Amino acid sequence: MKHFQKTDSIELLKKLKKQYVEQATAPLDGMWLDGFAAMASHYGIYEDEMLIGYFCVNEEGYLLQFYLTPGNKAKSSEIFTALISQDKTPEIKLNGAFVSTAEQEYLSLCLDSFSRFEVNTLMYQLEDPEKRSPVQLSTLPMTAANPAQLTECIGFAVDAIGAPEQWLTGYYGNLIKRQELFGYWVEGRLIATGECRLFDDHQTDYADLGMIVARDARGKGLATRILATLIALTQEKGRLPILSTEKGNIGAQKAITRAGFISSNRIIKFTT
Structure with a gap:
């Protein structure tokens, strides 16, 4: 039975x-x-x-x-x-x-x-894993966030994307502990964060990337340069980068594509 x-x-x-x-x-x-x-x-x-x-x-x-x-x-x-x-x-x-x-x-x-379904998320891999970026972009001086910067990183993400503070506390705390959260500061202000999350048990050939750019810094090509930086970091670790974004996030999709990624798979939401 x-x-x-x-x-x-x-x-x-x-x-x-x-x-x-x-x-x-x-x-x-x-x-x-x-x-x-x-x-x-x-x-x-x-x-x-x-x-x-x-x-x-x-x-x-x-x-x-x-x-x-x-x-x-x-x-x-x-x-x-x-x-x-x-x-x-x-x-x-x-x-x-x-x-x-x-x-x-x-x-x-x-x-x-x-009977009902819709595309929720686009999943990306590099079109050419041997290349860091299809465009000639300089990387950014991003540095690993330290425990003393946790509160600053949480506040940044709350302001930039409206993520819940309680969830961010645990999530960012873990990333910082693992040295997988990176920041880009300009004149002491946090302008963007990047994530390079390594898999421990499965998919150990890959690293999962993520990024957030401050609202007033968007539309200037910064997101693509952040991705180029993360791609370089990932390849230095001997991993292949992957990432995803929601279907409605057109700005992120453009930046991701410019950085050399293609989307061949989707996450689908089915409803009863």
Whole structure:
């Protein structure tokens, strides 16, 4: 008999999550993989007492990952249908799913099961990994932020993009501890931040980039130069850079494209 069981131990699912990442056709977005999915509720999929897969659901009721082990994939449609059927799983309230086009099996199940969807995020990789940038741009003198600068970096991000302060405290604190948050200061003022997040367990050939530019410094080509700086830093670490941005962020998309990135994959939002 198949059933779902919630677990608070990600360690229990570690092997399955590794298999899940390895089956992707392109690197998965770091924020979704190590951020959003890590904070979601995880459930084991069991047949009798044997663990045959898992899925995770965020607090808004959206599936973020779904996986069955080799030898059990023929049961995917049956199990996925049972999962999203509210009368069969009343304790799991689902409003839809997020899935990237690099997660083909999960994506196919979502296409079969949900009637409405839209592009949420564009995922990028360098068109030519051997190049630092297709344009001749000088890098910027960005330096790793230190613990004493945490409050300044948090205030900057709150003003620049409206990110929640409480979340930023933990997120930026961790990045600073790992020396993965960089700042660009002009005359003592923080103008931009850049992130170069390294993967520890999966996708260890890649680094996930991010950037924020002050509102009054946008539209001057600064974002592209920041990306050129981060690309150089990533390649010095022996990694390949990836990044993403929301579909509606046209300014960021232009800067990312100018820095030599292309977007072949998307994160899709499905709704019931």
